[in-house]
Amino acid sequence: MTSGEDMITDPAGVAGSVERLEVAAGRTGGLLARIALVGNPNSGKSSLFNQLTGLNQKVGNFPGVTVDRKTGISQLTPQLRAEIIDLPGTYSLYPKSLDEKVITSLFYDHTSPQYPDFVVVTVDASNLRRNLLLFTQLADLGLPAILALNMMDTAEQHGIQIDIAALQQELGVPVVPLNARKGVGIAALKILMSQTLGAPTMGFYKPEEDLVPMVRQIRDYFNLHNDYLALHYAHQYRHLAFLSPDERAYLEELTTKYDFKPTVRQAQETIARYARVNEILLNCVTVTRTEQNEPYSNRLDKVLTHRVWGYGIFFGILFLMFQAVFAWASYPMELIDQGVAWINSLIQTNFSGPLINLLTEGVLAGLGGVLIFIPQIALLFAFIAVLEETGYMARVTFMMDRIMRRFGLNGKSIVPLISGVACAVPAIMSARTIENRKDRLITIFVTPLMSCSARIPVYTVLIGLVVPDEAVLGIFNLRGFALMGLYLLGFFAAIFSAWAMKLLMRTTERSYFIMEFPVYRWPRWKNVGITILEKVKTFVFQAGKVILAISIILWVLATYGPPGRLEQVETQARAIAATQRLTPDETEARVASERLENSYAGIFGHVLEPAIRPLGFDWKIGISLITSFAAREVFVGTMSTIYSVGQDADELTVQQKLAAEKDIYGQPFFTPARSFSLLVFYVFAMQCMSTLAATYRETKGWKWPMLQLIYMTGLAYVSSWLVYSLMS
Template sequence: MKATINIALVGNPNSGKSSLFNVLTGLNQKVGNFPGVTVDKKTGNTSISPEYSATIIDLPGTYSLYPRREDEWVAYRVLMQQDKQVAAPDMVVLVADASNLKRNLLFASQIIDLKIPVVIGLSMMDLAKTKGIKIDVPELERELGVPVIPINPRKNKGIPQLKKAIEQTAQHLYKTPVRDFINNEGLALEAVSHMKELIPGMSDYKAIHYLINHESFLLDDQVQEKIEAIEVKNQFNHTKTQAEEILQRYQRIGNIMKQAVTEPSPLEKSLLTEKLDDILLHRRWGYVILLAVLFLLFQSVFWLAGYPMDWIDQGFAALTGWMSGWMPATWWSDLIINGLLAGIGGIVIFIPQIMILFGLITLLEDTGYMARISFLTDKLMRKVGLNGKSVMPMISGFACAVPAIMSARNIENKKERLLTILVTPLMSCSARLPVYTILIALVIPGKLYFGFLSLQGLVMMALYLLGLVMALVVSWVAKWFINIKEKSFFILELPTYRAPRWKNALVTMVSKAKIFVFEAGRVILVISLILWALSSYGPGEKMAAVEQEYSTLMEQSQSDSLKVAELEQQKSSALLANSYAGILGHAIEPAIRPLGFDWKIGIALITSFAAREAFVGTMATLYSVEGGDDADQATLAEKLNAAKRTDGTKVYTLATGLSLMVFYVFAMQCMSTLAIVKRETKSWKWPLIQLAYMTALAYFMSLLVFQLFK
């Protein structure tokens, strides 16, 4: 039986760490969250040799062992063996960027001094060669005292040699260096000595970290008090010790670089990356190119996702039709078909958008352009309490808020990340599109200006811009109320431009789809079943009276099949009106009447909570129109256009139509979004706040529009 090694995979951001993880584990990996935090926890398994297998945990990228951000704290606690829910690593595989070796060796030297067995994978060797950098790998290995293996995960080079070094390290053929990289004990001689007496067996460098960060460690109160006493007695200065340590490390790294690395003159000709940045980060053209890229990204999600979403929709429609004909007409068959199956369909239909969006974003990240987008937009975003990294989740929200909110994880600052999550649902997602389409066709005339500018198209664009502008306004207001005192640093390394890796994009697409289906999907399914029950059942007397009334009418019209079909549709509408959902619609009618809405629109607002696009299907049912797809939209529009109130006035006037569109721009009518916000924030507090502010905003803006136009 193979022995299993627990390996922590670490490295600086953009060093090639994730590429190595994907090569080693392939699709044999799991993605979850670290306990208590919304930072991706990626683990996978791989075979090292006939004798050894490995469980690899891909820790978030970090530049040193002095953490500032949430993701850096995650990596730090695992390396310091202070995360009780993550197995202590038997070994560390550190990925170092050969083209930026000096900076990467700082982190490497710190981990070596923790006295955990280390194997260094030297990535980006081809880029280093392009830059004219030559590395004497055997000399570098001698100076560091640990195995150094050149690798290229993108081309699967050096992986067998890396696995061999891991095996030899596990067999203790490579031993942990006896001497420290620098004289750690000398940084605080007495304090380190007392720390090692208190907790025997730790290295000098680990003792220093206990002195600096023990408040964040899993230690009992008595030990905490003793460490505090050691600090006070020896006048231990955190900042001075850290600064002295970094200075000494860079001095030693400088000597190693002289011995093992040959670098060209900095005055040599700039690389392709620098030439591209002159164009893509230009003060004017950079923004034009950015808008073009975002337009293509936005359109591609619609173009590419449209086909599989249609296939899924048609597939579920066919399955529903087949099951309706095959199963007996009972309450449990209705539950399975219109509750369970409809709920599953509502989950699965989102998968193409999620996979395509994350696939395209991964390709942008792979090429190195994503970092440039954040750089270009940081100035505007910062004025409203966000930062440059907020722009991609917000743009992604035009397709679907669920993957957009998931993508906000790369924002390190907690306040800016929370603000991004809170305002992203204000972007008009694709689920709002069917609502906008039918309402615009209903109340906006099809005029053309200058022969090509459509009034209906301008209104559609205005709705999208309204959501974007309001998101920036809400963020600016909310930043004064969210009391998270965390400094915001927008430190961003601009990676080298590279060709995208399609396999890496595929792995990301699959993993993100799995997260959505198994995490948010469970909540969506439960609420779908609740909505089915509310729409299918009502007070016994009322439902029985409707059944009796329509049974009598159908008996009288048995000879007229068209009349019977029409009565069936009217019966469905009457049953819905008298169901608990219908009663709720009548109950909220006094509250929504000032917005120009009637009780039927009230029911649509309730059923739309499952999915906004349910508005069209709900109105189709209520007005006894079959379906609600493109083929029937004209008929539905005619029915809506002919709808009258009890006083004989039209329901869908210009004022009501605009009011309803504005309501859908701002309202949080998406249970999947609330579910994913709860998952990302680890609390119901923020989704409830989001639901409250968006509902209030939708109500008052809709009220304002109706009063202005009525």
């Protein structure tokens, strides 16, 4: 492998790069550089990011926009570290989606604090012709680069041999052969990234002669360093957020003056670039054999994407997933639940006082209602990660396009809908890849109807109360059937809501669906493990912070009341208990119940009760409905906190506490009618405040979030009332 210094012939480029890296190391206290990973979709960029950063990852937003930015720290050498930015996949620097617009804005604004010191361009070695188009564009921008030649194993299987040395010579940058999924070549890439790198020395495309006067004026006006960057200012000034209104007005006037036609010029450039890429590949790539047999992926696709069997296989996989969420996770869930109850009992037995009550009845009771669901969350994300790693999820998107279009959506809508099973916030954000505005708005509107992972705690507890833990046909769990039914109910509600919106939103804009199928691969278990750990950590810490705060507030509201009121009701309760000759335990239970009902929380719950009584709900459930608007999983924590306040030390789990609750007639409170009414309410109700905020950011106004909230709340209320009325 030739080193970076051997490849670069421009001393000024090397010097400039060294200076940039020294500045980077100084500004970050030893952090070598800020490195951007960029490449086509399905080029293995995410696998490379995972290999470079491991668990040192975090997800945030690009400054000023709602596009996800995944960053991580990579230890290149024992002394040097680098910040790695994983950018969304793109085919070229001419953006069509919001993700791609953010990438181009990042590369065009040298003053941005996020501007990378150099880029690693990840390409699919088995499809160099298409992948090198993006590389040549980045090279013409003058960005220092390394070419990561990924999927070398796939190229070899197809009889493709690449002369690495010749390719380096043709491109003018270091080239590293990789198999990112297996970690092959990662060490060499890290070493190369830690060395000095110069800007690419050769250009691949020059603007036409008639554009040179306009391009040079743009260069002078904006003080840009090359012609191609100036040309992109003319192409994309409307989408570059860092430009001022005056600067946009200047560019609009200039492009009008020179009669600049972006679409025509882009087509001419693409043709010229592909001609140059073909010349390069003729000198560097040899195909030793042609594919005699039909590729294995194509044969498998005939089954998995079949018009009939494809859907059956997909729903079979979903069925297996929901069975596993209940059956496989039951034992670790019981251990966690009993462990939290045991710790609570131990603390209450050995310590006393208001702070101890706050810890056991508030904090631990609330957090215990979240920790118990870690096994189910981990299993759910494990299934999703495996489906994505194998390449099957792309096939699901293709299949669902046939159905989605009948309901006002397209195949790309299935990505947000399926992502909504994990969390509605990133799912709504992922809808920005849908080019058609109507399809995008409808997708954003209906995505929260998909049951997210935060609803699993609610579903699990309530299903466990009313659905028997019985096997069907000896292997299938009845509770798994119930869980899948709730998810399908949300899905059908989403697509029928989309159909109704399609009729209301008439538009002449046509949508299209184009996607590339990745080849089938065995999942890389390291990547699956990283995904599970990331999602569980996010679930626990993000939900935990909300639940901790709400649990403390709820404990205070449920423990204290208006001055003198709690003492008065306690005296009355003890007097009635004495008259009725209740046992000491029955007396204390009655006192605790009366104190809770007359606390601040009880008073607030009774205010809500008339509105929710037709649904079968009482004031305790009313409190949980309000608090869970912060996050759906807070419902279980709230119920656990409410039913813990004032109780003696015991080892009851959350589900056992709810099962022990009685109505005014001494019968179990959570009957099938009441439990299914509550389940249906949570299927349709707006998920949380964060979902509304995501809709607001994506639609840039309060119109759609408010319509979303009103529609989903109304749908939840009416559906819950119907269920309770029919089952009572």
